[in-house]
Amino acid sequence: MSSSLLTCNDLHVGFTLENEFVEAVRGVTFSIDEQATLGIVGESGCGKSMTALALMRLVPEPPGKISGGRIRFRETDLLALPPQQIRMIRGKEISMIFQDPMTSLNPVYTCRHQIKEVILQHGITPVDQADGLIESILAEVGIPEPKRTADSYPHQLSGGMRQRVMIAMALVGNPALLIADEPTTALDVTVQSKILDLLLDLQEKKRMSMLLITHNLGIVGDIAHDVMVMYAGMVMEYAPSTVLFDEPLHPYTVNLLETLPGIDTRKERLTIIPGEVPTLRNIPSGCPFHPRCSRSMPRCAIDSPPLLDRGNSHTVRCLLYE
Ligand SMILES: Nc1ncnc2c1ncn2[C@@H]1O[C@H](COP(=O)(O)OP(=O)(O)OP(=O)(O)O)[C@@H](O)[C@H]1O
Ligand SMILES: [Mg+2]
Structure with a gap:
């Protein structure tokens, strides 16, 4: 359970905007153990998706670029692989699902056609067994009429069903790592919890690791073993989720926890964090969170806090703990 499947060291990803290179991911380090789930949490724009896309080598280039770091998957250095070899890993060893299934599903082909493409590309089964596998994986993700759904076009399905098809397509090659980027944000609440339960079940059954990206710390608490809180492209706090x-x-993590709806669900959002997430070209000096931080001290505007080790595998980037 505790050997690491993937380690990402000092990852930097940036964009060239009007001839200036600005960083969206600024030295992110984490690891994901075999069969474990890491949650990445943070507000919009903090670099969660860019981190995930870098693992798949899918950062849009240009204007984007992975400008530094090392990503090791098992014994392979992912950033050193030629494009052809990364394609063999992508969709097979490491799969990704997105918030909007329509970014993964092509509206002009049936679900069967699209899942078959993945099967054939990676040689997952011989051609004559592909249909059987397609129907069994659709059944496995909880689709009641796998045969009929296989022959549907994505637009003929409900949002929840599309999400299940996308999960089936991601899992058909038995990946060792599933990256789920806001997999339920676009769905209504009851469908959301069903999809999350499904992901949890599948993760256990398939013994895969998962990287779950969300802005909702509540979801992470239920699913992830470890949590990484990001802000302005940096890791602000990293710990086992119970810790x-x-x-x-x-203070940023505390704020995120305060924004979770409480037991009293009649109140929607109890608090929101005042201020705004900085844009890439206007990242504050010192601690990037200091202008919004209720516990900010004068030196927070000047000194960049290092990631401090607090024991219990708990690290935090904040001068309060120096
Ligand atoms: N194609 C692009 N060109 C320029 N900047 C980009 C591009 N894609 C993302 N960015 C910037 O990179 C930063 C990180 O974006 P990213 O998509 O990783 O955020 P995120 O944490 O996933 O946010 P969200 O919760 O909204 O999905 C943002 O400031 C964003 O504006
Ligand atoms: Mg995102």
Whole structure:
């Protein structure tokens, strides 16, 4: 359970905007153990998706670029692989699902056609067994009429069903790592919890690792073993999820927890974090969160806090703990 499947070290990803290279991911380090789930949490624009896309080598280039770091998957250095070899890993060893199934599903082909393409591309089964596999994977993701759904076009399905088809397509090659980028954000609440339950079940059954990206810390608490909180392209706090929920240290994490709807669901959002996420070209000096931080001290505007080790595999980037 505790050997690492993927390690990402000091990852930097940026964009060239009007001739200036600006960083969206600024030195991110994490690892994902075999069969474990890491949650990445943070507000919009903090670099969650760019981190995930870098693992798949899918950063849009140009204007984007992975400008530094090392990503090791098993024994392979992913950033050093030629494009042809990364294509063999992508969709087979590492799969990704997105918030909007229509970014993964092509509206002009049936679901069967699209899943078959993945099967054939990676040689997952011989051609004559592909249909059987397609129907069994659709059944496995909880689709009641696999045969009929296989022959449907994506637009003929409900949002929840499309999400299930996308999950089936991601899982058909038995990936060791599934990256789920806001997999339920576009769905209504009841469908959301069903899809999350499905992901949890599948993760256990298939013994895969998962990287779950969300802005909702509540979801992460239920699913992830470890949580990484990001802000302005940096890791602000990183801990096993039980530790993080018991003892959140960074004022940003505390704020994120406060924005979770409480037991009293009649109140929608209890608080929101005042201020705005900085844009890439206007990242504040010192701690990037200091202008919004309720516990900010004068030196927070000047000194960049290092990631401090607090024991219990808990690290935090905040001068309060120096
Ligand atoms: N194609 C692009 N060109 C320029 N900047 C981009 C591009 N894609 C993303 N960015 C910028 O990179 C930063 C990180 O974006 P990213 O998509 O990783 O955020 P995120 O944490 O996934 O946010 P969200 O929760 O909204 O999905 C943002 O400031 C975003 O504006
Ligand atoms: Mg995103």
